Amino acid sequence: MKLNINGKDIDVEVEPGMPLLWVLRDELNMTGTKFGCGVSSCGACTVMIDGVATRTCTLPVGNAQNKKITTIEGIGSPSNLSAVQQAWVEHQVPQCGYCQSGMIMAAEALLDEIPNPTDDDIDAKMTNICRCGTYTRVRAAIHTAAKLRSQATDLLGSL
Amino acid sequence: MSKEKSKKKIFTRRNFMITGGVLTTGLVVGVAGLNAHVNKKIRKYSGKGMGEGSSINAWIRIAPDNKVTVAVGRAEMGQGVYTSIPMLIAEELEVPLENIEVIQPQPESPYANTFMMTQKEPNIFKAYELAEKVMAYLPMVMTGGSTSIPDGFNNMRYAGATAREMLKQAAADEWGIERSKVSTENGYVINNDTKAKLSYGDLSAAAREIDLAELPELKNKSDWKLIGTKAKRLDIPEKVDGTAEFGIDIRKEGMLYAAMIHPSVIGGKITGIKNKEEVEGMEGVKRVLLTDYGVAVVANNTWRAKNGALMLEVEEDNSNNQEISSATIQTSLEEILDQEPLATPDTEGDVDAILSDNNQVIESTYKVPYLAHAAMEPLNCTVLVNDDSAEVWVGHQSSSITQTAVSEVAGVSKKNVTVHTTYLGGGFGRRAESDFVLKATAVAKMMKGIPVQTTFTREEDMKNDMYRPAALSRFKGVVNPNGEIHAWDNMIAIQSVSNSAITRIDPSFAPKPKDDIATVEGAAHLPYIMKNKRVAFGDYKSPIQVGFWRSVGSSQNAFFTESFMDECAHAAGQDPYQFRLAKLGKTPRFKAVLEKVAELGNWGAQDGKYRGIALHKSFGSIVGEVCTITKKGDKEFSIDDFACAIDCGTYVNPDTIEAQMEGGIVFGLSAALYGQITWQNGSVVQSNFPDYDMVRMNVSPSIKVHIMENDHYPGGVGEPGTPPAAPALANALFAATGQRIRELPIMNAGYKFS
Ligand code: FES
Ligand code: FES
Numbered sequence: 001m002k003l004n005i006n007g008k009d010i011d012v013e014v015e016p017g018m019p020l021l022w023v024l025r026d027e028l029n030m031t032g033t034k035f036g037c038g039v040s041s042c043g044a045c046t047v048m049i050d051g052v053a054t055r056t057c058t059l060p061v062g063n064a065q066n067k068k069i070t071t072i073e074g075i076g077s078p079s080n081l082s083a084v085q086q087a088w089v090e091h092q093v094p095q096c097g098y099c100q101s102g103m104i105m106a107a108e109a110l111l112d113e114i115p116n117p118t119d120d121d122i123d124a125k126m127t128n129i130c131r132c133g134t135y136t137r138v139r140a141a142i143h144t145a146a147k148l149r150s151q152a153t154d155l156l157g158s159l
Numbered sequence: 160m161s162k163e164k165s166k167k168k169i170f171t172r173r174n175f176m177i178t179g180g181v182l183t184t185g186l187v188v189g190v191a192g193l194n195a196h197v198n199k200k201i202r203k204y205s206g207k208g209m210g211e212g213s214s215i216n217a218w219i220r221i222a223p224d225n226k227v228t229v230a231v232g233r234a235e236m237g238q239g240v241y242t243s244i245p246m247l248i249a250e251e252l253e254v255p256l257e258n259i260e261v262i263q264p265q266p267e268s269p270y271a272n273t274f275m276m277t278q279k280e281p282n283i284f285k286a287y288e289l290a291e292k293v294m295a296y297l298p299m300v301m302t303g304g305s306t307s308i309p310d311g312f313n314n315m316r317y318a319g320a321t322a323r324e325m326l327k328q329a330a331a332d333e334w335g336i337e338r339s340k341v342s343t344e345n346g347y348v349i350n351n352d353t354k355a356k357l358s359y360g361d362l363s364a365a366a367r368e369i370d371l372a373e374l375p376e377l378k379n380k381s382d383w384k385l386i387g388t389k390a391k392r393l394d395i396p397e398k399v400d401g402t403a404e405f406g407i408d409i410r411k412e413g414m415l416y417a418a419m420i421h422p423s424v425i426g427g428k429i430t431g432i433k434n435k436e437e438v439e440g441m442e443g444v445k446r447v448l449l450t451d452y453g454v455a456v457v458a459n460n461t462w463r464a465k466n467g468a469l470m471l472e473v474e475e476d477n478s479n480n481q482e483i484s485s486a487t488i489q490t491s492l493e494e495i496l497d498q499e500p501l502a503t504p505d506t507e508g509d510v511d512a513i514l515s516d517n518n519q520v521i522e523s524t525y526k527v528p529y530l531a532h533a534a535m536e537p538l539n540c541t542v543l544v545n546d547d548s549a550e551v552w553v554g555h556q557s558s559s560i561t562q563t564a565v566s567e568v569a570g571v572s573k574k575n576v577t578v579h580t581t582y583l584g585g586g587f588g589r590r591a592e593s594d595f596v597l598k599a600t601a602v603a604k605m606m607k608g609i610p611v612q613t614t615f616t617r618e619e620d621m622k623n624d625m626y627r628p629a630a631l632s633r634f635k636g637v638v639n640p641n642g643e644i645h646a647w648d649n650m651i652a653i654q655s656v657s658n659s660a661i662t663r664i665d666p667s668f669a670p671k672p673k674d675d676i677a678t679v680e681g682a683a684h685l686p687y688i689m690k691n692k693r694v695a696f697g698d699y700k701s702p703i704q705v706g707f708w709r710s711v712g713s714s715q716n717a718f719f720t721e722s723f724m725d726e727c728a729h730a731a732g733q734d735p736y737q738f739r740l741a742k743l744g745k746t747p748r749f750k751a752v753l754e755k756v757a758e759l760g761n762w763g764a765q766d767g768k769y770r771g772i773a774l775h776k777s778f779g780s781i782v783g784e785v786c787t788i789t790k791k792g793d794k795e796f797s798i799d800d801f802a803c804a805i806d807c808g809t810y811v812n813p814d815t816i817e818a819q820m821e822g823g824i825v826f827g828l829s830a831a832l833y834g835q836i837t838w839q840n841g842s843v844v845q846s847n848f849p850d851y852d853m854v855r856m857n858v859s860p861s862i863k864v865h866i867m868e869n870d871h872y873p874g875g876v877g878e879p880g881t882p883p884a885a886p887a888l889a890n891a892l893f894a895a896t897g898q899r900i901r902e903l904p905i906m907n908a909g910y911k912f913s
Contacts, residue, residue, distance in 0.1 A: 015442060022462035026416065031408035032401020034584075035461070036535055037617045041848040044535065072401035085399045092391065092814055095237030095822055097398030098405060098535040098584030123857035129848060131535040131585050132237045133825025135859035137818070 001065060005030070006074025016062030021045045023061045024071060032072035032101050036129070043128030046102035047071045053109035053125075072101040075108060083152065084108050087145035095132035102128050107142050116146050215322040215367050217269035218248060218315065225346050225360040227252070227259045232270025233311075234302040234556045235261075235394055236586035237822070238877045239815035242392040244311050246811055250385045251319030251378060253343040254359065261393060263580040266300040266559035274310030275301055280872050301557040303591050303707065305778035305875020308811055312873050313377075320375040322366070329365040330357045380809070380870065389814035394582070406554040406581045407614060409541045414610040415445060417602045418464035421453040421623050424477035424841035426702045429454055431474035438467045447471070450601040452594075457606060461614050468616075480702050480841040485528075485629075488838060492631045492699055495652035496524070500695030502673045505683035508691030513637055513646040520646075521636045521730050523723060526902045527715045529836035530627035530708055531843075531851060536584020537620045540599035541612040548575040550610075551600070554583035556591040560664060564593040568600035587826075588707035592625050593663060618846040625663075625706025626836055628654040628699070632682070632719040634726075642731045642738060644689040649720070651696040653678055656712070659705045672698040681713035681777055681882060682720055686749040687742035703838075709826055710878040713777035717882030718831075718889065718903065721773040725890045726899065735890060736762050736772050749774060752783040752804045752867060759865055760785025760802030768799065771890025773883035779874025780807035784824065786860070786887035790895055795911045798828070798860040798888065803880065805864065808871035816876045817864040823880020824862055829854045831885035832912060833904050858912050 003010050005028070012027055024030045024047075036044030038057045045057040048070040056064075076082035081089070084107050094100045103126070110117055110125040117125070122139055130138070214220035220228040229248055235241040245259045264270055274280075276299055323343055330348035331338045334355070342349050347356045359366075380387075397403035422429050432438075432454055435447045443463035448455045456467035514520055541552040542565060549569045555561045558578045566573040583590055599613035615623070630653035637646040655672035662669040672678070683694040708714055728738035736757050743750035753774050757763075762770060762785055769790070774783045787800040803820045810816055833852040837844045845851040889900035892910070900908065 018460075018462055022460060026460040026462065029410050031404075031410065034405075034535075035407065035537065035614070037848050038465075039617075039847055039849065042535070076400060078396060078400060081399065088399045089391075089395055092395060092818065094395055094398035095239075095818060096235075096535065096583060096585045097237070097394070097403050100398055101401050104399065126856040129535070129853045129855060131533060131587075131826075131853065133822035133829075133854070133859070134818070135825060135854075135856050136821055136862050138856065 001061065003061070003064060003069060004067065005069045006071060012061070014061060017060045020047070020056040020059045020061045020064050020069070024056065030071060030073055034098055034101055036099065036102070041129070042099070042102075043106060044099050044102040046105040046128065048105055048109050051109065051112055053106045070105075072105060075104070082108065083148035084111065084141070084145040086148060087141040090144060091137045091141040093134050093137040093141050095134055099128060099130045099132070103130065103138055107138070107145065110142065111146055111149060115149065117142060215325060215363060216318055217264070217267075218318040219252065219322045221359045221363040223360040223363070225258065225358050227254050227346070227359075229259050229261055230264040230270070231261050232264050232266075232300050232558070233272075233307045234554070234580060234583050234586065234590070236302065236554070236556065236583035236590065238307070238819060239392055239812060240302070240307045241394045242390060243308060243811045243815060244315055245393065246385050246390055247311055247315035248319035250383055251316045252323050254346045256385060256390055256393070258346060259393065263558065266557075266562050266578060271299045272301045272306055272310050274306045275299060275304055280309070280313070300559040301591065302586070303556050303588065305780075305877040305879065308873045309779060309875060312809070312811070316377050317374060320377055321371065324371055324375045325366040325369040326359050326362050328369045328371070329362040332365070333357065333362070386811055387813070390812055392815070403582050405536050405584045406541065406552060407536055407539045407584070407612070409552040409581065409612060411541070411543070411610040414541070414612060415457050415459060415606065416461040416464045417455045417457045417599070417611050417613040418461070418468040419453050419455045419598060419602070419613060419615060419619060420468050420471055420473070421619060422475055422477065424475070424480050425483065425704070426480045427475055427477035427841070429473045430476050433472040433474065434470070438470050441467050441470065446606065448602060448605050450598065450605070452598045452601060455602045455613065457602065457611060461612075465616055477841065483701070483703070483841045484839050485837045488629055488699075488701070492629065492652040495697035495699055496631055496633050496650055498697055500650060501698045503693060503695040504676070504679050505692065505694040507689070510646050510648045510691045510693040513691055514635055514648060517637045517646070519637060521638070521726055522634065523726060523899070523901060524631060524633040525719045525722060527630050527718065528834070528903065529629045529703070529838075530714075530830055530834045531621050531624045531836050531845070532585075532587045532589035532708060533621060533848075533851060533853070534583075534585030534587055534589050537615050537617050538589070538595040539612060539614040540596050541610055542569075542600045542603035543610040544569045544571070544600065544603045544607055546607070547571055548577070549600070550577045550579070551596065552579040552581060553596060553599075554581045554590060555596065556583070556586050560591065560593050561596050564596040565600045568597050569604050587709040588711070589624065592660070592706060594623070594625070617848070621846055621851060622843045624836070625660065625704045627708035627714055628656060628703075628705040630715050632715070634719070634723045636723065636727050636730075638727045638731045640731075642733050642741060644687065644727060644742065645691065647689045647692040649682055649694045651679060651682060651716070651719075652699055653696060653715075654699040654701050654703070654705050656705050656707060660707055663704070677712040679712065679716065681716035681775055685720060686746040686774070686776065687724070687739065688745060689742070709823070710777055710881040713775060713878070713882040714827075714830070717773065717775040717777070718885040721775060721883065721886035722889055722900070725771070725886070725893060734763075739772070739774060748806050749776070749781055752781045752806050755865055755867065756783035756785050756802050756804035759804060759863060760787060760800070769891050769895035771887045771892070771894060773886040773890065775879070775882045777879045777882055778877075780805055780876060780879040782820070782879045782883055784883040784887040786884070786891045788888070788891045788895060791913065794909050795913070796892070796895065797913055798858060801860045801862045801884070801887070803862060803864045804867060805876070805879065806867040806869065807874040807876050807879070808869060809873050810866055811873065813866050816866055819876045820864045820880040821862045823878065824884045825854050825859055827881040827884025828858075828860075828888065831888055831903055831905055832858070833906055835904050835907070
């Protein structure tokens, strides 16, 4: 079966019913995406599929064929962090860090959809669990990331 | 000539071995032959736990390129210890924090948590002697009880200062001048006269041979450059790009994955597997194993292992404990309330006389349920068992408990068990338990030579926790017309956490229930002036395993005491803040915190909102919280804001402390609103987040934190933010509704929050 992950075509041989989460983690050793509940409740396993934040612990991999899958490994590198990642560092968001891949992917998708989200937008879209309770910082970081993104767009426009 | 200048070589690792020293894990221990100077306690651990003996002491290694490696024997579970301990060392060592790389040492005595053993400010001279003695019996390289900074505050600064002075002496020797003529800056020793510089990396090899005559002086607080600043955490870059490695992320060549099911009734036993062949024939499944703890399915992928486990049909012996239910537990706890107390740890005056004389007794009984830890990363552990050695990769709060557990089950001596401590996806006390290591080792032992990662599903994790115990707390109070608390009588019924949890580590160290201070922590010795008081408890004996849950006894006792304080205030017709304040005349630190948090939380504001206040000391730190709520509809509220003031004495990283207060409050609110583990037929009813929910973004309040300034010895910060959250909210709800919340979780009373 062919998957497109972070811009690369990848062949995997697994039963189509296996959730994408376990294909990523155990078959491809891409462990940035986390297992938290297995029942689409916590959001730790969130990736973007064709730009939409999607919980992968209940998504059969077969349903992700012919779609663009973006994981935490695909949004930035240490030397080239995404605006969301930069804002996460600025606000020192993570505590244990375990939920943060999913939080960051949900925030990326939110900002793609709503470039300048209100607190209500954030409440509605950010439904992931953080057991360490980093919510106030997640919220602040999303507002900062929105600014960073719009500054980057302005800069591009002025070129 | 100064004493320091008379350089004297100590035994190097090599010549010590030749002279016949005792060897453990290939590195030198033992006092014989070492000189008697004061810094030997640090010096003698050179090279230990740091790999080949190239380190300056047990905590610090400096490479030729000036990279500093710091061994932190504490687990990073979100509290920021991989930054705060390096800050303490870097401050004295005079190196940039960013140059430090953190490694986890093996569980050896220099890394023992001596504060946890003694609950006293560690004395550098005694701490390591004690650690060596105790470590032989009780594994104490441990992270918990909010003790990492109280334990490390002096010791880690001394570790840094000692290394700095050794580096200075090495440079002074090189230049042929006295140590007093050199200084340090950013990883270099500078010759004060010539301004010549030598890097720590170049001096490190010579420095480790230096013997100091005396323990160096620590810097004055006014000279600190790093301690007390909001230094950026060293672990955050890896936690925003997905590369941080948790136990569940361990991947080894040829490894297999296991899932487990447990007996369906606590204390039960799975005695046989009915469909072993069927499950072993499933896609990817390699083996189905009956262990002492349950049945494991080993497969080539976590999901396939889990599917196999779900298919298992087993025979069980569940003859005991099937009658346990939340109703029977409640009956037992109620009976205990009416019996003679097991112990009365705090008593003053004559409570009985006042209660019997007075017809204005306020009486209330409070109730809390069992709670699961539900750390975000489901429990897991990866083990490789060989014939006479073993290796374990796990996010655990104690590398020494891990080592002991693997050693016992694998049948391999402790010194041949290598422990790799990864990041922890949350600990909260759950990852101080050995059960998941024991189970994973049992599986790996039956799969010799193959690394096996055993991952517990959320459901197995939640149903087989070591829970925060349920408890009842009954108060009888008499308040004088002038607002004085004339009598305060408190009786608590609860299972002893310390007895249950420490029995699992080593029964010979477990306190008897009557001596378990965790039972009444935060309920006894309140800061308020009370004329007559009695705080007592009775012990609920149960086969249910209970354990340390973030803030332990304070997690329920703060809710009990601070709610009843509110009841007393209302009975006296007084403002709950003023009522408390008037009783803090003998405890100025509490008073200052309460005043600060009232100001921060706009106590008394006429803005149509409702407020509740709570004050509590735990783990050496005093925390006050004001919760502000808005009424949205009938029994519908938003939790707008928490104000929090903490007095944790001298503080190391204020940003980390703010984060711990934020997280601690949310943790307390999740329990207050939704948290309950209930029992039916000897099993836990809840299984996953849909029926054991957490506060999420939409309910989470905004939080502002103030840290009090003073010079007291540091208290802990990982837990103290949690206890006041529930009573602050419950008191705000009373202000809004006139209904007293006497039972958690609050959702059971029909309240909704958004
Ligand atoms: S693991 Fe997928 S939502 Fe929790
Ligand atoms: S940072 Fe630990 S669960 Fe979110």
